[in-house]
Amino acid sequence: MQPPRNIIIVGAGIGGIACALALSRELTPFVPDLKITVFERHNILSTSGGAINLTPVAQRHLAQLGVLEELDRMGPEGGADVAAIELFSMRSGHSIGSIDFTDQRGNGFGGYKGRRVMRIVLSMAMMAVVERSSNVEIVFGKKVTGGEEINDKAVVHFHDGSEAIGDLVIGCDGVHSAVRTRWLDPNRPSEYTGFSFVQATMDSGSISSRAHFRSSALNISRHGSVLTSYCDRDREQVFASAIVQLSEEALQTYRLEPGQDWATQNRMKRALRGELNHRFGKCAIPYVREIVDSEAEWMLYPVYHVCPGGRWYNNRVVLLGDAAHAMPPRDESAAYALDDAILFARILARYRTEPLEGVFDAYERLRRSTINHAFKESSRMWDRNRDMGVLESRLKEWTLPFYLRSHRDEREAAWDFDAMKIAIPMLDSSEDLVTLHSFLKESAH
Numbered sequence: 457m458q459p460p461r462n463i464i465i466v467g468a469g470i471g472g473i474a475c476a477l478a479l480s481r482e483l484t485p486f487v488p489d490l491k492i493t494v495f496e497r498h499n500i501l502s503t504s505g506g507a508i509n510l511t512p513v514a515q516r517h518l519a520q521l522g523v524l525e526e527l528d529r530m531g532p533e534g535g536a537d538v539a540a541i542e543l544f545s546m547r548s549g550h551s552i553g554s555i556d557f558t559d560q561r562g563n564g565f566g567g568y569k570g571r572r573v574m575r576i577v578l579s580m581a582m583m584a585v586v587e588r589s590s591n592v593e594i595v596f597g598k599k600v601t602g603g604e605e606i607n608d609k610a611v612v613h614f615h616d617g618s619e620a621i622g623d624l625v626i627g628c629d630g631v632h633s634a635v636r637t638r639w640l641d642p643n644r645p646s647e648y649t650g651f652s653f654v655q656a657t658m659d660s661g662s663i664s665s666r667a668h669f670r671s672s673a674l675n676i677s678r679h680g681s682v683l684t685s686y687c688d689r690d691r692e693q694v695f696a697s698a699i700v701q702l703s704e705e706a707l708q709t710y711r712l713e714p715g716q717d718w719a720t721q722n723r724m725k726r727a728l729r730g731e732l733n734h735r736f737g738k739c740a741i742p743y744v745r746e747i748v749d750s751e752a753e754w755m756l757y758p759v760y761h762v763c764p765g766g767r768w769y770n771n772r773v774v775l776l777g778d779a780a781h782a783m784p785p786r787d788e789s790a791a792y793a794l795d796d797a798i799l800f801a802r803i804l805a806r807y808r809t810e811p812l813e814g815v816f817d818a819y820e821r822l823r824r825s826t827i828n829h830a831f832k833e834s835s836r837m838w839d840r841n842r843d844m845g846v847l848e849s850r851l852k853e854w855t856l857p858f859y860l861r862s863h864r865d866e867r868e869a870a871w872d873f874d875a876m877k878i879a880i881p882m883l884d885s886s887e888d889l890v891t892l893h894s895f896l897k898e899s900a901h
Contacts, residue, residue, distance in 0.1 A: 459487050459808035460623035464612055467629030468496035468594050470575075471777030471793035473582040475628055476592045477521045478801035486808055490591045495598040495612070495620065497629070501583065504757070505575040506655040507687040507695040508790055509538065509672070512557055512568040512871040517794040519568075520876055522588075526581035527573065532689040534581070535573030538671045541685075543860070545853050546677035549668075549740035552853060553860040557871065565871035572672055572685045572695065574657075600634035603773065610772040624812060625773045626800075628793075631760045633779035640773055644766040649759045649784055651838055652707065654698040654732060656752035660691055663750075665742040675744050676856075678849030679735040680841050682744055696747050698732055699841045702758075710756050728754050759784055759838075764828050769816035776800060781827045784838040791873075792830065798875040799823065806880045814883050822878075 463479060465472050476492050483490050510518065518524040527534040539562075543552040557570035586592050599615040603625065610625040627635025631646045660667075672685035680700040687695040702710075710728040712721055729751075736748045762782040768775050777793035800819050807815045840852060 457809050457811060459483070460804075460812070461487055461489055461491060462622045462624075463490070463492045464610065464620050464622035464625045465492065465494040466600055466612065466625065466627050466635050467633075467779070468494050468498075468501065468579075468596070469628065469630055469777075469793075470578065470582070470790055471630075471779075471797060472496075472626075472628035473579070473586060473594075474517075474521060474523075474794050474797040475626055475776060475801065476594075477523070477582070477585055477589065478797045479804065480589050480592050481521070482801040482805035483808065484591060486805065492592045493620065493622070494592070494594045495600070495614070496594060496596050497599040497634075499597045501576065501579045503576045504755075506653075506657065506697060506755075506757075507572050507574050507685065508578070509541070509685075510535070510571040510573060510578075511791050512565040512570065513791040513873050514794055515568040515571055516566055516874060517791065517798055517876075520798065521582075521794075522585045523578075523581050526584045527571075527578065530577065530581065532692070533574075533577055534689065535571040535577070536671055536686040536689055536691065538570035538572050538685070540670070540672070541570070542669050542673045543856065544668065544673055544675045544741060546675050546682070546736060546739040546741060546744060547849070547853070552676070553857045555674075555860065555867065556864070559868060565868070566874070568871075570672075572687045574687055574695075600629070601638060603635065603639040605770070605772055608772075623772065627773065627775040627779040628777050628797075630778045631762060631782035633775065635773065636762075636766075636775055636779050640770055640775060641767040644762060646760040646762055646782065648704055648707075649761050649838065650701055650703070651759045651784065651841060652700055652702045653757040653759060654700060654710075654728060654754050655696065655757060656747075656750075656754045657687065657693055657695050658747070658750060658752045660686070660694045663694065663743065663746055665746045668741055668743050675739070675741060676840075676852070677736060677739065678844040678846065678852075680843070682736055682739075682748070684744060684747065694747070696752070698736070699838075700731070700735060701842045707756070707758055711758070712756070725754065728756060761831075761835075764831050768820050768824075769813070772812055774800070774812075774816050774819070781831065783827075783831045783834040786830070786834045786837060792827070795873075795875050796823065799878065802875070802878075802880055807883050810883050818883055 476494050539558050540554040540556045542554045601615050602613045604611050609621050612620045675682045683697040685695050687693050732748050739745045768780050776796040803819050
């Protein structure tokens with residue numbers, strides 16, 4: 457069987473571009489006429505999403521794809537180093553503990569610590585690497601409306617009436633994936649988690665209070681949490697993100713929509729600032745209190761997930777990243793998409809002359825239990841941000857330090873994970889697959 461030569465990727469987010477870069481690296485030596493086309497529904501790279509945290513795992517994988525070097529070339533805008541996310545009580549102002557991206561000697565894992573960077577900056581760094589890849593093209597303004605398989609080819613249909621035909625289609629189009637909902641698994645829509653991000657970026661010089669953290673802090677209360685973090689190397693920009701429990705009805709009060717007039721938008725922005733002040737305005741930490749009181753341009757981002765257990769692939773179509781298994785973000789969320797991209801590319805390269813369904817099955821066997829475990833852990837973590845009574849909130853504060861200490865070894869093992877070092881077994885060796893599956897489960901994030 458001939459290896460796939462014309463590969464279509466839907467979605468030019470972190471997962472989609474990472475998948476294109478990983479496939480180009482792994483397949484080009486075996487498929488000289490390889491063509492990878494990434495179709496993105498937006499007309500330009502999306503600027504939404506604020507800043508994201510890159511764990512040692514994510515940085516390691518970005519380095520392997522050539523992206524980390526581009527981030528470093530951007531200078532201060534390439535992100536702020538994060539040795540740890542410090543945790544504080546907004547009730548007392550006291551430190552609770554930390555999520556460390558260094559070992560007990562202060563060294564990074566495999567040379568990598570954490571990094572906080574604006575999502576658009578990371579996307580631009582990834583695009584710079586794409587521009588040097590002769591067999592990768594990104595096409596903007598292509599919204600997927602459906603797809604089908606005809607004569608051993610996969611056909612993607614777009615809203616403008618055009619179509620794209622390939623040997624393989626990879627859906628990397630996020631939690632609201634059109635590849636999933638309009639083609640592969642229509643009965644598995646995204647679902648609102650009941651939580652939302654409220655995010656803003658501001659000049660650090662506009663905050664008169666002294667920062668209570670070194671690079672990044674998660675400040676917890678009984679009404680949710682507020683992340684405060686530098687997102688550039690010169691620490692001139694502060695990224696703030698509140699995690700709050702909001703009903704679907706409440707979303708309509710605060711969520712801006714295209715076409716709203718200025719007065720409506722201004723009223724909704726004031727209402728959103730009022731919500732934050734109501735929840736966190738009495739915080740014992742002056743820095744957080746000042747941020748909440750600020751006139752920053754706060755934006756609301758509802759958090760959605762995709763329930764586990766659905767279909768990940770068909771004959772010539774496969775889902776990766778959030779399109780397959782979106783979960784509430786954790787401190788290593790970006791790493792899962794990068795893991796998916798690198799592992800899938802390596803498996804496809806190894807099995808390039810085998811039927812695609814066998815490739816998809818091998819990939820799913822290696823990833824499914826890891827993702828299911830991560831989903832449960834993520835949901836458990838986010839449940840700590842729901843609105844609580846006074847006693848329950850105090851109990852959370854008292855038990856959190858113990859939880860952080862008892863799970864330190866597990867986190868450190870996760871930071872050492874390297875998708876490039878996973879031995880890929882022969883496709884027809886069920887014994888090897890079981891062995892590798894067990895190894896990945898033990899190494900799960």
